[in-house]
Amino acid sequence: MDDASMKLKQKQPRRYVVSRKLDAFFFDVYAFGQFIARFFRNLFLPPYEFKEVVHQCYMVGVKSLPLITLTGFITGIVFTKQSRPSLSEFGATSWLPSLVAIAIIRALAPLVTGLITAGKVGSNIGAELGSMKVTEQIDAMEVSATNPFKFLVVTRVIATTCMVPLLMLYMALVALLGAFVNVHANEQTSFILFIENGFQSINFLDLFSSVLKSVVFGFTIGIVSCYQGYTTTQGTQGVGRAANTSVVLAMFLIFIEEIIIVQVVNWFRIT
Amino acid sequence: MAKSNTHIIDRTKRVISIRGLHKSFGTNHVLRGIDLDIFQGENVVVLGRSGTGKSVLIKIIAGLLKPDSGSVNVLGNDVERISYRELEKLRLRIGFSFQSSALYDSMTVRENLEFPLLRNSKHLSTQQVRQAVEKALDAVGLSQTINQWPGELSGGQRKRIGIARTLIMQPAIMLYDEPTAGLDPITSMEINDLINEVQERFNTSSIIITHDLTCAKSTGDRVAVLLDGRFVKQGSFEEVFTSGDERIKSFYDYNFIT
Numbered sequence: 369m370d371d372a373s374m375k376l377k378q379k380q381p382r383r384y385v386v387s388r389k390l391d392a393f394f395f396d397v398y399a400f401g402q403f404i405a406r407f408f409r410n411l412f413l414p415p416y417e418f419k420e421v422v423h424q425c426y427m428v429g430v431k432s433l434p435l436i437t438l439t440g441f442i443t444g445i446v447f448t449k450q451s452r453p454s455l456s457e458f459g460a461t462s463w464l465p466s467l468v469a470i471a472i473i474r475a476l477a478p479l480v481t482g483l484i485t486a487g488k489v490g491s492n493i494g495a496e497l498g499s500m501k502v503t504e505q506i507d508a509m510e511v512s513a514t515n516p517f518k519f520l521v522v523t524r525v526i527a528t529t530c531m532v533p534l535l536m537l538y539m540a541l542v543a544l545l546g547a548f549v550n551v552h553a554n555e556q557t558s559f560i561l562f563i564e565n566g567f568q569s570i571n572f573l574d575l576f577s578s579v580l581k582s583v584v585f586g587f588t589i590g591i592v593s594c595y596q597g598y599t600t601t602q603g604t605q606g607v608g609r610a611a612n613t614s615v616v617l618a619m620f621l622i623f624i625e626e627i628i629i630v631q632v633v634n635w636f637r638i639t
Numbered sequence: 640m641a642k643s644n645t646h647i648i649d650r651t652k653r654v655i656s657i658r659g660l661h662k663s664f665g666t667n668h669v670l671r672g673i674d675l676d677i678f679q680g681e682n683v684v685v686l687g688r689s690g691t692g693k694s695v696l697i698k699i700i701a702g703l704l705k706p707d708s709g710s711v712n713v714l715g716n717d718v719e720r721i722s723y724r725e726l727e728k729l730r731l732r733i734g735f736s737f738q739s740s741a742l743y744d745s746m747t748v749r750e751n752l753e754f755p756l757l758r759n760s761k762h763l764s765t766q767q768v769r770q771a772v773e774k775a776l777d778a779v780g781l782s783q784t785i786n787q788w789p790g791e792l793s794g795g796q797r798k799r800i801g802i803a804r805t806l807i808m809q810p811a812i813m814l815y816d817e818p819t820a821g822l823d824p825i826t827s828m829e830i831n832d833l834i835n836e837v838q839e840r841f842n843t844s845s846i847i848i849t850h851d852l853t854c855a856k857s858t859g860d861r862v863a864v865l866l867d868g869r870f871v872k873q874g875s876f877e878e879v880f881t882s883g884d885e886r887i888k889s890f891y892d893y894n895f896i897t
């Protein structure tokens with residue numbers, strides 16, 4: 369609890385600069401900034417918790433696979449199905465594979481993976497760290513000479529940052545598979561042709577920007593939910609709030625980041 | 640029953656020495672000038688009403704909270720001045736038994752006990768770790784729970800596992816936060832015996848926070864009463880409760896009459 373961000377969160381300014389709510393908001397933003405800085409300070413300092421990082425990667429990555437598979441497959445099928453009518457108006461259903469591939473790889477896979485993991489992993493981390501905080505498990509870790517920030521926060525943020533891009537790539541494949549199933553059933557397109565058509569329109573920049581987005585989303589999910597959990601106060605009520613805020617805030621930031629990254633990448637595309 | 644063991648206390652060696660300690664949370668001035676010395680091998684009981692800052696006091700000793708002013712010296716280290724590395728080293732010699740037990744929910748009882756060992760005594764073999772875990776569990780009489788999850792245990796069992804987890808590192812100082820709260824009289828007595836046994840076997844110095852006067856009487860070499868952020872009375876159990884101080888007397892009456 370000798371944690372600077374914790375103290376900042378608790379500190380109540382006596383006289384408000386703007387209004388009580390707005391001041392509290394900026395205090396929170398500042399404390400969050402401190403938390404991020406602390407993450408990077410701790411990231412490069414030994415001891416490195418390799419074993420725990422691997423464990424967390426498993427928890428984030430492997431445990432999310434069923435959900436990602438299901439949502440990815442459905443996304444692929446539904447998107448293809450919904451796009452067909454507008455293309456067939458122009459008699460252009462042969463474009464379907466490339467349209468779907470572009471949509472999935474550029475936009476759908478990163479965004480859907482980001483949102484799904486924010487919901488599943490974000491709430492999980494927020495609630496887990498939150499309950500560890502209020503039941504003094506974090507203090508217990510600290511007095512047994514294990515740096516809880518490194519052991520709990522750094523490992524989880526690394527795990528989400530590494531795993532979300534992998535999950536995104538996996539989801540893209542599954543979604544393409546879903547799209548293929550639908551295209552094959554309707555237009556009898558062969559797998560080879562589907563792949564050829566689909567990947568013709570994808571370039572390196574598309575893939576790169578999607579991976580970049582996913583890295584940013586993964587980091588956001590990890591750091592936001594760890595911050596919410598690690599600074600939980602007010603007992604079990606606070607735990608619920610931490611889990612909830614983790615998801616809402618992470619999703620909100622993911623949309624903002626999506627907009628920014630798309631803008632920047634499009635700028636590269638043109639020049 | 641009075642304290643039965645005849646442990647020798649070294650009154651020349653202070654393991655904890657606190658001077659003029661103040662701590663507030665916002666406008667809530669909790670500790671208002673604490674002075675306290677704990678000697679080598681001594682069990683000191685801290686009594687005080689709920690919310691007087693007993694838990695805060697031992698959290699400051701373990702470096703979990705920072706004091707606003709005053710000095711806190713533990714085993715020759717000024718807790719506030721030392722680096723984080725040194726603080727971690729110091730913490731290995733302090734055992735902290737939490738009021739809420741604070742067992743790691745995501746680990747079994749065995750993993751809970753192994754955790755401090757595996758992380759801090761890397762030279763130990765798997766065999767040695769296993770033996771240490773079994774011995775510590777045996778000491779609190781809960782060998783059969785070794786593969787259970789904390790969620791499956793009763794409050795009293797959790798408390799005893801929590802104590803076992805701190806004993807496993809063989810600390811020089813034990814800080815017990817309400818070790819007998821919420822336990823039946825027989826289990827409480829077992830805990831009291833355990834506290835005395837630890838003192839005797841490892842020559843450990845302890846701070847025992849409690850509301851339970853039986854616990855205070857049977858484990859404390861000295862009793863210190865915390866009131867309004869200060870120690871108002873220190874001495875043996877009998878000295879404290881025959882002093883005729885109204886505030887202390889009411890604490891005693893309440894404990895035994897109701």
Ligand SMILES: Nc1ncnc2c1ncn2[C@@H]1O[C@H](COP(=O)(O)OP(=O)(O)OP(=O)(O)O)[C@@H](O)[C@H]1O
Nearest residue numbers: 664667669687688689690691692693694695696738
């Ligand atoms: N982290 C914290 N932030 C703000 N206030 C705190 C914090 N920890 C303790 N306090 C306040 O300090 C006071 C003393 O708390 P403490 O937990 O030390 O009481 P206690 O003497 O241990 O009581 P109990 O016997 O009920 O455990 C309480 O008023 C509490 O509100």
Ligand SMILES: [Mg+2]
Nearest residue numbers: 693694738816
């Ligand atoms: Mg307490």
